Amino acid sequence: MTTGARWLLGAFGILALSGCAGARVNVTADRARYPLSFSPVVRDASGRPYDARGWVKVGWLDVRKTTPGFVYSALTVPPTRDFSEEINAQVAAAGGEAVVDLSVTIGGGCGWLNGFPILNALPVWPGCVPVRLTGDIVRRRNSSP
Amino acid sequence: MSAAEVRVPVLLGPVSCIGCTADTRMRVALPVTEVAGEARAFGVFIPIGYGVGWGEANDLGISADRLLFGTPCADDIRLSNLRAHAWQLTVPLLAYSYDVWVKADAATVLVPGASCPSP
Numbered sequence: 384m385t386t387g388a389r390w391l392l393g394a395f396g397i398l399a400l401s402g403c404a405g406a407r408v409n410v411t412a413d414r415a416r417y418p419l420s421f422s423p424v425v426r427d428a429s430g431r432p433y434d435a436r437g438w439v440k441v442g443w444l445d446v447r448k449t450t451p452g453f454v455y456s457a458l459t460v461p462p463t464r465d466f467s468e469e470i471n472a473q474v475a476a477a478g479g480e481a482v483v484d485l486s487v488t489i490g491g492g493c494g495w496l497n498g499f500p501i502l503n504a505l506p507v508w509p510g511c512v513p514v515r516l517t518g519d520i521v522r523r524r525n526s527s528p
Numbered sequence: 529m530s531a532a533e534v535r536v537p538v539l540l541g542p543v544s545c546i547g548c549t550a551d552t553r554m555r556v557a558l559p560v561t562e563v564a565g566e567a568r569a570f571g572v573f574i575p576i577g578y579g580v581g582w583g584e585a586n587d588l589g590i591s592a593d594r595l596l597f598g599t600p601c602a603d604d605i606r607l608s609n610l611r612a613h614a615w616q617l618t619v620p621l622l623a624y625s626y627d628v629w630v631k632a633d634a635a636t637v638l639v640p641g642a643s644c645p646s647p
Binding site: 400401402403404405406407408409410411412413414415416417418419420421422423424425426427428429430431432433434456467480481484485486487488489493494497498499500501503510511512513514523 | 530531532533534535536537538539540541542543544545546547548550565604605607609610611612613614615616617618619620624626627628629630639640641642
């Protein structure tokens, strides 16, 4: 076997061991009992907006859920994750009226699993997506707790 | 994904305002635009160290600010179909690539009687 053929064979071998993994999930808060705003602004029932001057921070929302995926991220179980229950519990515990500056981020906790060499070439190898919701739990300055 | 610089509510979930119940103020929502925050990278493994990589990351807040540039401050923005994705490709000994994103559909929602934030 020539040197060129060996290089070619090696390249094919490496490519054959290439793989990928991950997950895709739908994020919902369909049963939330409080307004959730990605901006610093939230309205009251009259339509009046409250920004940072109008509310006071009473707590910090932090909810994390990691969802596994299979078949190179084509199949995620479950396909939808609802964050309502944790949001409702944390807002109620802080005595808040709303969540502002909400942020959705994906952490790096699944990098090793999604990028695991060789094994992620297998369709049964799991990947995952770690979703984190954070925000400020607030209540209006002029409201009574 | 955030919208920290936006001056109107950017809502997720069924409750539109403090003291409101679910869906009590949902109105016509147009137009629908996709907003996204994403990060991508491609790297090459080298024998020593962690390898080298190139990538980019975009914050949804920037997109949302642009989206809202022409939006009346009496309107709210409602996000729906929020989805998150993480994926990585590995070529053993050679290279890796990862793709992470959060996307959502954004629509303006009319808020009857709404007022604008004071300057």
